[in-house]
Amino acid sequence: xxxxxxxxxxxxxxxxxxxxxxxxxxxxxxxxxxxxxxxxxxxxxxxxxxxxxxxxxxxxxxxxxxxxxxxxxxxxxxxxxxxxxxxxxxxxxxxxxxxxxxxxxxxxxxxxxxxxxxxxxxxxxxxxxxxxxxxxxxxxxxxxxxxxxxxxxxxxxxxxxxxxxxxxxxxxxxxxxxxxxxxxxxxxxxxxxxxxxxxxxxxxxxxxxxxxxxxxxxxxxxxxxxxxxxxxxxxxxxxxxxxxxxxxxxxxxxxxxxxxxxxxxxxxxxxxxxxxxxxxxxxxxxxxxxxxxxxxxxxxxxxxxxxxxxxxxxxxxxxxxxxxxx
Numbered sequence: 001x002x003x004x005x006x007x008x009x010x011x012x013x014x015x016x017x018x019x020x021x022x023x024x025x026x027x028x029x030x031x032x033x034x035x036x037x038x039x040x041x042x043x044x045x046x047x048x049x050x051x052x053x054x055x056x057x058x059x060x061x062x063x064x065x066x067x068x069x070x071x072x073x074x075x076x077x078x079x080x081x082x083x084x085x086x087x088x089x090x091x092x093x094x095x096x097x098x099x100x101x102x103x104x105x106x107x108x109x110x111x112x113x114x115x116x117x118x119x120x121x122x123x124x125x126x127x128x129x130x131x132x133x134x135x136x137x138x139x140x141x142x143x144x145x146x147x148x149x150x151x152x153x154x155x156x157x158x159x160x161x162x163x164x165x166x167x168x169x170x171x172x173x174x175x176x177x178x179x180x181x182x183x184x185x186x187x188x189x190x191x192x193x194x195x196x197x198x199x200x201x202x203x204x205x206x207x208x209x210x211x212x213x214x215x216x217x218x219x220x221x222x223x224x225x226x227x228x229x230x231x232x233x234x235x236x237x238x239x240x241x242x243x244x245x246x247x248x249x250x251x252x253x254x255x256x257x258x259x260x261x262x263x264x265x266x267x268x269x270x271x272x273x274x275x276x277x278x279x280x281x282x283x284x285x286x287x288x289x290x291x292x293x294x295x296x297x298x299x300x301x302x303x304x305x306x307x308x309x310x311x312x313x314x315x316x317x318x319x320x321x322x323x324x325x326x
Contacts, residue, residue, distance in 0.1 A: 001046070001047060001118075001119045001120065001121055002044060002045070002046040002119055002324060003044070003045060003046075003114075003115045003116075003118035003119040003320060004042065004043065004044040004045075004115055004320065004321050004322070004323065004324045004325065005042070005043055005110075005111040005112075005114035005115035005118065005318055005319065005320050005321065006040055006041070006042050006111065006318065006319060006320075006321050007040060007041050007043075007106075007107045007108075007110035007111035007114065007140075007143045007144070007317070007318035007319075008035040008036050008037065008039065008040045008107055008110075008143055008315040008316070008317065008318070009035075009036045009039040009040060009041070009096065009104065009106055009107040009143065010033040010034060010035050010036060010106055010107075010139060010142045010143050010149065011033060011034055011036060011175055011177075011277060011279070011285045011287075011312075012031050012032065012033045012139065012142070012277070012279065013032045013033060013034065013216050013228065013231070013232045013235070013277065014030075014031050014032045014209065014212050014213055014216050014231070014232070014235050015031055015235055015236065015239050015277075015279070016028060016029050016030075016031040016138065016139075016151070017193060017196055017205075017239050017242060017243070017280075018193050018196035018197070018202065019138070019193055020155075022194070024134075024135060024157045024160075025134050025135055025136075025137070025138040026153070026154060026155075026156075026157070026160050027138055027151065027153055027160070028153070028196075028202075028206060029153055029206055029209040030150060030151060030152050030153040030209070030213055031139075031142070031150070031151045032148070032149070032150050032151075032165070032213060032216050032217070032220075033139070033142045033148070033149050033151070034147070034148050034149070034173065034175065034314055035142075035143060035146070035147060035148075035149065035168065035314060035315040035316065035317060036175055036177070036310075036312035036315055037168075037312050037313045037314070037315040038095065038096075038177070038310045038311050038312045038313075039094075039095055039096040039107070039177055039310050039312060040094075040095055040096075040107050040315070041092055041093070041094050041095075041104065041107035041108045041110075041111045042092065042093050042111065042321070042325060043090065043091070043092040043108070043111035043112050043115050043325075044090070044091050044092070044115060044324045044325040044326055045075075045088055045089070045090050045112065045115040045116045045118075045119045046088060046089045046119060046326075047084065047086040047087070047088045047119050047120055048086055048087070048088075048089070049086050051086065051087040051088065051089055052087060053087055054072050054075060054087050054088050054089075054090070055088075055089050055090065056068045056071045056072065056090045056092075057090070057091050057092070058092055058093065058094075059091065059092070059093035059325065060093060060094075061094075070136065071090060071112060071136075073136075074109060074112050074113065074116070074132075074135075074136040075088050075090070075112075075116060077132060077135060077136075078113070078116040078117055078120065078122075078132065079120075081117075081122070081132070082117070082120045082122040084120050086120075088116070088119070089326070090112065091325040091326050092108060092111065092112070092325070093325065094107070094108070095310070096177065096179070096310055097179065097182035097183075105136075105137035105139070105140065105189070106137055106139040106140045106142065106143045107140070107143050108136075108137070108140070109133050109136030109137040109140035110129075110133045110140045110141075110143035110144050110317075110318045111318060112133075112136065113129055113132045113133040113136065113140070113144075113318075114129060114133075114144070114318045114319070114320065115320070117129070117132075118320055126144060126145060127161050127163075129144045129318070130142075130144045130145065130151075130161040130162040130163075131157060131158065131160070131161050133318075134151075134160060134161070134162075135157070138151075139151070141160075141161060141162040142162050143317060143318055144162060144317050144318050145162055145163055145164035145317045146164045146167050146168055146315075146316045146317045147164055147165070147166050147167045147168035147169070147170060147314050147315070147316070147317070148164065148165045148166040148167075148168075148170060148171075148220055148314065149162050149163065149164055149165060149317070150162065150163055150165050150213075150217075164317070165217065165220060166220060168313070168314035168315050168316055169314075170220070170223075170314070171220065171223045171314070172289060172290035172291075172313070172314075173225075173287060173288070173289060173290070173313070173314055174287070174288050174289065174290050174292075174293040174296075174311065174312065174313060175285050175286070175287055175312040175313075176285070176286040176288070176293070176296060176297065176300070176309055176310070176311060176312070177283065177284075177285055177309065177310040177311075177312060178260060178283060178284040178285070178286060178300065178306055178309050179283050179306070179307040179308050179309070179310065180254060180256040180257055180260070180282050180283055180284065180305055180306055180307060181254060181256075181281075181282045181283065181307070182307055185252065185280070185281050185282075187250055189279075189280045192243065192246075192250050192280055195246045195247060195248070196242065196246060198246050198247040199242045199243075199245040199246045199247075200245060201238075201241055201242050201245055202242050205238050205239070205242055208238065209235075212231050212234065212235050215227065215231045216228065216231050216232070219231065225273045225275075225287075225288070225289050226273060228275070228287070229273065229274075229275030229287060230275075232275055232277045232287065233275050233276060233277065235277075236276065236277040236278055240252070240253070240278065243280070250280075252278070252280055252281050252282055253278070253282055254282045255305070256282070256303075256304075256305035256306065257278065257282045257283075257284055259303065259305065260276065260284045260286075260300075260303065261276055261284070263299070263303060264276045264286060267296070267299055272288070272292055272295060272296065272299070273288060273289070273292065274286050274287065274288040274292065274296050275287045275288070286300075290313070293311070297309065297311075
């Protein structure tokens with residue numbers, strides 16, 4: 001059987017950095033995110049007794065041996081749960097750069113999980129999908145439910161899962177993903193998290209997270225862009241402070257990243273409610289309401305060093321589509 005899924009990337013408003021269990025990818029804290037309409041992965045999976053070995057290909061690019069092995073491990077988990085041993089062909093494509101800190105692994109493993117289970121005709125719940133996606137890439141669980149999503153920390157594999165807080169139609173937010181460097185980052189997210197406990201500031205960060213989660217939920221409920229912006233910037237800077245004080249230190253930003261941060265602060269003084277957040281990479285997400293999107297885009301056009309801007313509104317979670325890649 002063959003199935004194809006489309007899964008969005010997501011931007012974490014309250015982020016996670018560090019795992020309590022590396023194998024199961026259980027996070028040190030809960031997190032909240034928004035799915036992105038313009039940054040997504042499409043994946044087609046076909047299981048067949050005629051296929052003698054798993055094959056994995058990326059249209060318009062290529063996977064490393066480790067990335068391919070990681071996908072095959074995801075297929076193995078799906079096969080084990082489904083009680084099927086057929087090998088598979090996997091073809092995937094992205095609308096945005098992978099490995100540059102823009103959550104390509106999140107959308108990738110969300111799409112792989114949904115299309116894999118569907119291709120085997122296996123029944124599943126949304127909660128089960130989030131658990132299996134999480135084991136491929138932690139933040140992938142947040143790309144399964146719709147719209148605005150919370151990934152609950154949990155203490156075991158079964159209770160670390162994601163749920164939708166609000167549908168994508170709840171609030172007309174915009175995420176402008178500003179690509180300043182599309183190259184693969186030198187230190188992956190997984191590798192970077194391995195030394196998180198060497199930062200003297202990780203304990204303070206974890207103590208602050210519950211309050212930030214509450215503030216973020218209240219801002220989403222009230223559709224308060226200023227309250228949301230304040231807490232997402234606070235959490236972003238805190239996470240990068242932890243990264244930069246790990247041993248060895250991780251500095252993902254470049255000069256253009258810093259320029260955009262400073263420009264955002266200037267624009268707010270001019271009366272434009274726009275806020276930044278940055279995952280583990282140099283690329284910047286600018287968050288604003290739909291009514292201010294074009295104004296922010298015009299401001300970005302005046303800046304140098306930007307490769308492109310991907311415009312996003314809140315998106316549905318992973319879902320099956322009929323147009324296969326092969």
